[in-house]
Amino acid sequence: MPHVKVNKFNLYFGNDHILKDIDVSIPDKQITVIIGPSGCGKTTLLKSFNRLIDLQDNVKTDGRILIDGEDVFSRNADLCSIRKKMGLLLQKPYPLPMSIYDNVAYGPRIHGLKKGGDLDGLVEHYLKEASLWDEVKGRLHAPAGNLSLGQQQRLCLARGLAVEPEIILADEPTSALDPLSTARIEKTFIKLKKSYTIIAVTHILRQAKRIADYVIFMYYGRVIEHGPASKVLENPEKDVTKEYVNGVIS
Amino acid sequence: MPLPSFIPFKGLSAGKFKNISARTLFLIAALFINFILLSIIIWLTVKSAPVWVEKSIPGLLLSQVWFPARGGFGMFSFIIGTVLSTLLAVILAAPPAILSAIYLHEYASKKIMTAGRTLIDLLAGIPSVVFGLWGIITVVPLVRNHIAPAFGINTTGYCLLSCGLVLSIMIVPVIMLMVIEVLDGIPNELRESSLALGATRWQTVKHVVMRMAYPGILSAVALGISRAIGETMAVLMVAGNVPAVPSSVFEPVYPLPALIANNYGEMLSIPLYDSALMFSALVLLAMVLVFNIGLHIFKKTARYGGQTS
Amino acid sequence: MKGRIIEEKIFTLLMAFSSLAIFASLILLIGSVIFKGAPALDLAMVTEAPSGGFYLGKKGGVLNAILGSFFLAGGAVFISLVLSIPIVMYINHYSSKGSLLNTATRFSIDVLSGVPSIIFGVFGFSIMIILGIKASLLGGMITVAMLVLPVMCRAVDEVARLVPEELPESVHALGATRYDVIKVSLRQILPGILTAIMISFGRAIGDAASVLFTAGFTDEMPLSLLQPAATLPLSIFFQINSPVAEVQNRAYASALILTAVILSISLSVRIIASKMKKKVVK
Ligand SMILES: Nc1ncnc2c1ncn2[C@@H]1O[C@H](COP(=O)(O)OP(=O)(O)OP(=O)(O)O)[C@@H](O)[C@H]1O
Ligand SMILES: [Mg+2]
Numbered sequence: 001m002p003h004v005k006v007n008k009f010n011l012y013f014g015n016d017h018i019l020k021d022i023d024v025s026i027p028d029k030q031i032t033v034i035i036g037p038s039g040c041g042k043t044t045l046l047k048s049f050n051r052l053i054d055l056q057d058n059v060k061t062d063g064r065i066l067i068d069g070e071d072v073f074s075r076n077a078d079l080c081s082i083r084k085k086m087g088l089l090l091q092k093p094y095p096l097p098m099s100i101y102d103n104v105a106y107g108p109r110i111h112g113l114k115k116g117g118d119l120d121g122l123v124e125h126y127l128k129e130a131s132l133w134d135e136v137k138g139r140l141h142a143p144a145g146n147l148s149l150g151q152q153q154r155l156c157l158a159r160g161l162a163v164e165p166e167i168i169l170a171d172e173p174t175s176a177l178d179p180l181s182t183a184r185i186e187k188t189f190i191k192l193k194k195s196y197t198i199i200a201v202t203h204i205l206r207q208a209k210r211i212a213d214y215v216i217f218m219y220y221g222r223v224i225e226h227g228p229a230s231k232v233l234e235n236p237e238k239d240v241t242k243e244y245v246n247g248v249i250s
Numbered sequence: 251m252p253l254p255s256f257i258p259f260k261g262l263s264a265g266k267f268k269n270i271s272a273r274t275l276f277l278i279a280a281l282f283i284n285f286i287l288l289s290i291i292i293w294l295t296v297k298s299a300p301v302w303v304e305k306s307i308p309g310l311l312l313s314q315v316w317f318p319a320r321g322g323f324g325m326f327s328f329i330i331g332t333v334l335s336t337l338l339a340v341i342l343a344a345p346p347a348i349l350s351a352i353y354l355h356e357y358a359s360k361k362i363m364t365a366g367r368t369l370i371d372l373l374a375g376i377p378s379v380v381f382g383l384w385g386i387i388t389v390v391p392l393v394r395n396h397i398a399p400a401f402g403i404n405t406t407g408y409c410l411l412s413c414g415l416v417l418s419i420m421i422v423p424v425i426m427l428m429v430i431e432v433l434d435g436i437p438n439e440l441r442e443s444s445l446a447l448g449a450t451r452w453q454t455v456k457h458v459v460m461r462m463a464y465p466g467i468l469s470a471v472a473l474g475i476s477r478a479i480g481e482t483m484a485v486l487m488v489a490g491n492v493p494a495v496p497s498s499v500f501e502p503v504y505p506l507p508a509l510i511a512n513n514y515g516e517m518l519s520i521p522l523y524d525s526a527l528m529f530s531a532l533v534l535l536a537m538v539l540v541f542n543i544g545l546h547i548f549k550k551t552a553r554y555g556g557q558t559s
Numbered sequence: 560m561k562g563r564i565i566e567e568k569i570f571t572l573l574m575a576f577s578s579l580a581i582f583a584s585l586i587l588l589i590g591s592v593i594f595k596g597a598p599a600l601d602l603a604m605v606t607e608a609p610s611g612g613f614y615l616g617k618k619g620g621v622l623n624a625i626l627g628s629f630f631l632a633g634g635a636v637f638i639s640l641v642l643s644i645p646i647v648m649y650i651n652h653y654s655s656k657g658s659l660l661n662t663a664t665r666f667s668i669d670v671l672s673g674v675p676s677i678i679f680g681v682f683g684f685s686i687m688i689i690l691g692i693k694a695s696l697l698g699g700m701i702t703v704a705m706l707v708l709p710v711m712c713r714a715v716d717e718v719a720r721l722v723p724e725e726l727p728e729s730v731h732a733l734g735a736t737r738y739d740v741i742k743v744s745l746r747q748i749l750p751g752i753l754t755a756i757m758i759s760f761g762r763a764i765g766d767a768a769s770v771l772f773t774a775g776f777t778d779e780m781p782l783s784l785l786q787p788a789a790t791l792p793l794s795i796f797f798q799i800n801s802p803v804a805e806v807q808n809r810a811y812a813s814a815l816i817l818t819a820v821i822l823s824i825s826l827s828v829r830i831i832a833s834k835m836k837k838k839v840v841k
Contacts, residue, residue, distance in 0.1 A: 052442050057360045084448030094439040097461050106457070107447040110563070156443070163447050269736040276653050279645035280664045283712070286705060287667045290674070290682050297685070346577035353574035366582070368829065373585050375825045377765025379792040380814050383799055384588050387595060387811075419588065422581055452567040473673075480675025482768035483796065507677045507768065515684055515694075515772035531681045535674065542673035546666065 003028060004049070004167060004197060009063035011044060013056065018044050020221045022063070026214070031189055031198045033208045033229070036218035037250055042201040045218070046169050048072075049199070050086045051079055067167070084111065087160025087196075089170040093152035095144035096159075100127075100136050103144050103155055107163035122162060130158035131188045150181025157188065168192065170200040174207065186211050205245060209233055217241045291535070298529035301522045310529060316493040323526040325533060327493045331410075331503035332537065334496065335485065336478040338414030339421060344471050347422045351429035356441075356455055367430060374423035382487030385416035390488055393500070403500050408490035411499040416484050421474035428473055432466030433459065469545045476541040480534065482507035506534045589818070596815030599808035605816065609778040621813050624794035627781040628817075631696060631774060631790060632763035635703035636711070636756055642704075643711040644752075648741055651719050668716075672709035677768040679706045684772040696781050696788040699774025706769050707759040714758050718751025754828050761824040765817065767792035791817045 004026035011019035019041050026032050034042045047053040048065060051072055064071045072082050084107075096103050104123045113119060123140070127133040132154040136147070144155055153173060160168065170189075174182040189198055189211055202208055208215060212229035217236070225232055225241045236242045243249045301323055302310060313324025354366045393415070394407030436459060444454040460467075490502020491512065514527045607620035646664065654661040683702025684694075692698050767790070775787025776797065791813060798810035 050446055052446060055438070055442065055445075080448045080450060083446050086446065088443065088446035090439050090442065092439070094437065094443050096440065096443065096458055106444070106449075110447065110449045110453050110457070112562070159443075160447065169446075269738040272648075272738050272741070273653055276645040276649035277660075279642055280649040280654075280660055282642065283646055283671070283708065284660075284663050284667045286708070287671055287674075290678065293682060293685060294678075346581055349570075349574045350578040350581050353571075353578050357571065357574065366578070369582065369585070371829075372822055372825050373588075375761050375765070375821050376588075376818060377767070377792055377821065379765070379767050379795045380592060380818055381588070383795060383810060383814050384591060386799060387591055388587070419584055423585075426581075450563055450567045452570045453563060455570075476673050480673075480677065482675065482677040483792070487796070487799070507675060510677050510681060511768060511771055514681060528681070531678055535678050538673055538675055538678075539670065542670050546669055 005066040007064040030213035032214040033212035089173040101140040294532040301525040331505040339417035343418035347425040355433040382484035385488040405500040413489040425474040428470035472545040596811035599812035624789040627788035628791040634700035638704035680769040694775030697784040702773040714755030718748040
């Protein structure tokens, strides 16, 4: 049974109905890619998973988003532990204003690293997971802002992995990066899907084709079509999806 | 910037002439504002020279003897008055102002934030006489009738504590506005990144937001301090104005601006008196400038903690 | 694990409490000025000058001080506007960013805006001695003009920056001189200049320490530039120092008038500014 499930989910900003009757299950340990034209609600859906959407004013929701069977929007949900289950990558990398080491150690530290925990080991482990270790091992205590954008994004990935999430949320994680850095992130994703469920938003259809196992196509706040990548991207059922994957609408 | 050779404008020569004369005019105006600052400093230095040449600068700064008719121009009690009332004001104002700014910016909804900011903005414009007046109506009686008796002390209420309280209320909006501005400059994505890792709001504020904001927050406090040092009317109205070093917060103080306001311009025929008041203005200016220039340099160099992206 | 939740609670409480204390005392401030001032506020206050024995509780009002303040602030704002526009033009269009005079000018504006008004009062008084004028409306205007000049420069500079880079460039591309560029920029920033004028006016009308020695004080109407003029802040100051209760009450009423003037100015500034923002976005 998939551990991420969206159940008749609706979201409003004030009176604007942004997400409409979203009903979809995300397959475990695969890369699910959300595609759709600009403004269709991809970011909003992604931020609903870890309730970062709460930072906006006047948000109303109904329906449920279940993570491991627990509704993240239920009243007594523990936000911190829900968010801890999901790593987040943003459009641009935003390293925290501290050293490379401290960025990765940030998560374990705020969650109260168990006594005798091996922080150095953890940092090394997750930097390796994010394929960054070899590039930074000599300057762990340099400010994270000194890294290149591509390295920063992988640092953000390592930072997210360090709180031991089950899921990785990524909102157009390569849109600020050059092709080489993009390729490294994609490769890392494919490596990571053995142990994590990855949900990524992208604008780039070719990227979707390269990495997606499962595809969700959204249009004006609705999920129009979802299914295995090969099916949605090559043989879509709906006309809108066809138009989108053929580049007629964008 | 070189002008293109082809100029399709009719009044060419007139236009060029205007351009040149405008340039001269603007240059003069720019020189003028620099001239104001320089001439204030030079003027105060020159006019106070008679007194600091005769009595020596340390002699003036460290002496407590204020007896103009007998040539006693010791500034120490006034300097202490300014330092203590400013210190008290900042201790009282800065922590709540910073906390409240954080609350408005990081916790409250947009609506409350906007309303709060507007209110603070309006209050920042209230003139100091009104604060002084309010000090007389509210703070002085409060200190005289409630706070001092609680410590078993008799006071008129015109004292260091009232002065510090009134000053603190005055600088709270100043500090808050600047802290809010600093918080505005921190990208939201950093907060999102921290929260997404499962940090609580306060952890995010403490470890991420504050780390980014602290140079700005320090500047805000410095701005508040420089405001408090130079504040005249409100201080004049509640400080009690007795030239002595106070032994408790319930005793009167006599800050430098109040000294100047009370005595300058009367042109008494006491030798060196005028020069001594000029010297006190110079000391006051120096105190403010140290904070201002420090703040200026700090803002330039320490913008957001060395973050590059 | 529990620790951080408790820490969060404690600090949220502290923050909420600080906000409450701050807003309560600021509202108390306005409240007590209104509460004390409103009963003493009558028509005579705003339509009459002090008559004989005003400071002993006899009849009259503070019209002289109201007018004096408006004239003085108006004149000061005019002088500082005339000076600040060329200054801002110079630092934005006539000198390169790193040049000495440009840096020095920006620095002077920054530093001057922190100089206490009492210092301007002292300096203004000295200038007046040099010029040979005694405490008068003109003397006050010159002094307060220096006081608000940095405020004005900053506010005008703020709007000058709002003018998009492409605008001057596109005018340059047409082969215009800088003078033409400035004409175009000025048209763009006019509403902003209006805001700058009002901000400076609010600052000018409320300041007392700078006019203490320079504008003097009188019960006469301010009819001549070279005669002393009463101002509202000083009139508040002198009235509250009177031992007579009625006179003190008039101080509260005068404070109410001054506060109302300043608050309505800053409110209008906000309204203009929000309208302006909409225009710029469009
Ligand atoms: N805070 C907000 N208040 C009101 N409306 C909002 C808010 N944030 C987003 N929206 C609206 O919600 C809709 C969905 O926005 P969202 O950012 O989720 O789109 P998106 O699919 O991620 O677009 P893009 O591909 O451009 O990133 C848009 O129409 C947007 O205007
Ligand atoms: Mg988006």
